[in-house]
Amino acid sequence: MTTNDAGPDSWKRRAGELIAALEQKGHLADPSLRAAFTEVPRHLFVPDYLRIKLDENGFAVREGKVDRSDAEYYDAVYSDQALMTQTKPVEGQPDSFVWSSSSSMPSVMADMIEELEVQSGMSILESGTGTGYNAAILCHLLGDQAVTTIEIDPDLLREALERLDNLGYHPATDPAGRLHDRVLATHAVDHVPYDWIRWSKPGAVILTDLRPPSNTDIGAWLKLTVNSDGKTATGKLMPPRGYFMSARQVAEFADIGHQLPELTLEEHQARAEMMKDRETHLSPAVFQDEVYGLYFWRQSSDVWWGSQDEVIILNSSDGSWAQVQDGTVIMLGPRDLWTEVEQAYQRWQAAGEPDLSEWTVEVTADGRTLIDLPHR
Ligand SMILES: C[S@@+](CC[C@H](N)C(=O)[O-])C[C@H]1O[C@@H](n2cnc3c(N)ncnc32)[C@H](O)[C@@H]1O
Numbered sequence: 385m386t387t388n389d390a391g392p393d394s395w396k397r398r399a400g401e402l403i404a405a406l407e408q409k410g411h412l413a414d415p416s417l418r419a420a421f422t423e424v425p426r427h428l429f430v431p432d433y434l435r436i437k438l439d440e441n442g443f444a445v446r447e448g449k450v451d452r453s454d455a456e457y458y459d460a461v462y463s464d465q466a467l468m469t470q471t472k473p474v475e476g477q478p479d480s481f482v483w484s485s486s487s488s489m490p491s492v493m494a495d496m497i498e499e500l501e502v503q504s505g506m507s508i509l510e511s512g513t514g515t516g517y518n519a520a521i522l523c524h525l526l527g528d529q530a531v532t533t534i535e536i537d538p539d540l541l542r543e544a545l546e547r548l549d550n551l552g553y554h555p556a557t558d559p560a561g562r563l564h565d566r567v568l569a570t571h572a573v574d575h576v577p578y579d580w581i582r583w584s585k586p587g588a589v590i591l592t593d594l595r596p597p598s599n600t601d602i603g604a605w606l607k608l609t610v611n612s613d614g615k616t617a618t619g620k621l622m623p624p625r626g627y628f629m630s631a632r633q634v635a636e637f638a639d640i641g642h643q644l645p646e647l648t649l650e651e652h653q654a655r656a657e658m659m660k661d662r663e664t665h666l667s668p669a670v671f672q673d674e675v676y677g678l679y680f681w682r683q684s685s686d687v688w689w690g691s692q693d694e695v696i697i698l699n700s701s702d703g704s705w706a707q708v709q710d711g712t713v714i715m716l717g718p719r720d721l722w723t724e725v726e727q728a729y730q731r732w733q734a735a736g737e738p739d740l741s742e743w744t745v746e747v748t749a750d751g752r753t754l755i756d757l758p759h760r
Contacts, residue, residue: 395425395426395427395458395462396422398458398459398461398462399421399422399425399426399462400422401462402421402462402463402464402490403418403421403422405464406421406464406490406491406494409491411491411494411495411498412494412498413498414498416504416525417494417497417498417521417525419524420521420524420525421490421494421521423524424517424520424521424524424551426461426462426487426490426517427452427457427458427461427462428547428550428551429487429515429516429517429520429544429547430461430467430469430487430515430517431451431452432449432450432451432452432457432469433449433450433460433461433467433468433469433486433487434446434447434448434449434450434467434468434469434470434471435447435448435449435450436468441692444483446468446471446481464489464490464491465489466486466487466488466489466492467486467487468483468485468486469485469486469487469514469515470483470484470485470486470537470540471483471484472484472636482629483629484537484629484632485514485515485537485540485629486514486515486629487514487515487517488514488518488570488626488628489626491626492625492626493517493518493521493570495625495626496568496570496591496625496626497521497522497525497568499591499605499607499625500566500568500589500591501589502522502525502526502566504525504526504527505530506526506530506565506566507526507530507531507532507562507563507564507565507566508522508526508530508531508532508564508565508566508567508568509532509533509534509559509564509566509567509568509580509583509584510522510531510532510533510534510568510569510570511533511534511567511568511569511570511571511577511580512534512535512569512570512571512628512631513533513534513535513540513541513544513545514535514540514544514570515540515543515544515547516533516543516544516545516547516548518568518570519531519533519544519548519553519555520547520548520551520553522555522568523548523553523555524553528548528552528553528554528555529556531553531555531556532555532556532557532558532559532561532562532564533555533556533557534557534559536631536632536634536635537632537635538635539635541557545557559579559583560582560583563583563584563585563588564583564584564585564588565584565585565587565588565589566588566589566590566591567580567583567584567588567589567590567591567592568590568591568592569590569591569592569593569628569631570628571593571628571629571630571631571632572592572593572594572595572597572600572603572627572628572629572630572631573592573593573594573595573630573631574594574595574596574597574630574631575752575753576590576592576606576608576617576747576753577631578747578751581610581614581615581616581617581747584610584614584617585610585614586610586611586612586613586614587609587610587612588609588610589607589608589609589610590606590607590608590609590610590617590619591605591606591607591608592605592606593605593606593624593626593627593628594606594621594755595627595628595630596681596685597630597631598688599677599681599688599689599690600627600629600630601671601674601677602671602674602677602678602681603624603627603674603678604621604622604623604624604674604675604678604740605621605622605623605624605625606619606620606621606622606745607619607620607622608745608747613749615749616746616747616748616749617746617747618744618745618746618747619745619746619747620740620741620743620744620745621678621740621741621743621745621755622740622741623740655705655716658716659714659715659716660714660715660716661712661713661714661715662712662713662715663711663712663713664708664711664712664713664722664726665711666708666722666725666726666729668691668694668695668696668708668709669694670725670729671689671691671696673737675737675738675739675740676729676732676737678740679728679732679757680724680725680728680729682755682757683728684700684721684724684728686700686701686702687699687700687721687724688700694709694710695707695708695709696708696709698721698722698725699721700717700719700721702717702718702719703717703718704716704717704718704719704720704721705717705721706720706721706722708722735757738757743755743756743757744756
């Protein structure tokens, strides 16, 4: 494999243009990070990606693979785009799929590494090897002996390690082999996996995207410092500068989100007859405030919601359901989900609509992630 097979134009020119564009937008201030992005060829880590288009309902659908034989390939690889590289079927839903791996947006990769203030001499653990591109950037920056990368999907890991090997990088893959100064996750989590604390030195810094798996529209970046006891960590939330796919529990199946119960036609009819309605003054647009979305998720974590135009639909794990449109709530089931939203919103307003910087996060020695809302 060579590093100059970018068609008539060399990949280095394209990479240089991308880096200049990123610098103009305020990314890549650190010269050694800039050098890493200049010298590591992304196309060797993303030999192909999935072309996506939106269907008439606004849902993303796959439209085949793009590879080096396609005219658009090099432009896409050397642009500030996330490139989807793998999907997995959703259990029991043959027509559905979830995005299960990608090469992240270069600007987001750069921002995460800069936020971690990674310095020479540090050891770093990346969770979510994916294509291996981010691991290669870290290897260039710190030397491959400083980098450990882990990936839940053994096929992806094998391919990524082959690509890294082709460039002479041999990061470790055993996270317990040493204690790390930095942990960087390129997948989202809804709590901090306690292993990350176990694998870190006291004083280590951990950066991850915190996001409910069943509602990936809301989230925040979480930056934690491991306390001097080496067993607990304290952190803060910040506005997300990028958004990551949720962590999987198993390699084969990625969808750990909320699953609606399958109902028969009779059950649907019986439910329809039990529907109640009432008026509301609270607009579904309330969830456009991501911070309120997080606030609501922290207290009603089994409630899933999705909105389109002016309509919002909520479901909960016990089968309760609500739809809100034009000031009317239609609801069903044991819980009045929209009342939960309204009451949470009142508390949120009474607390002064606190922004993310005011929240506190603690990981306890028994492995719990406590995300506390400010009390005023
Ligand atoms: C956005 S992609 C990673 C991008 C990657 N760093 C790169 O440069 O190509 C997220 C990756 O996280 C992996 N992943 C998901 N859940 C995981 C878990 N629990 N542990 C480790 N890796 C996980 C996915 O399989 C996927 O490859």
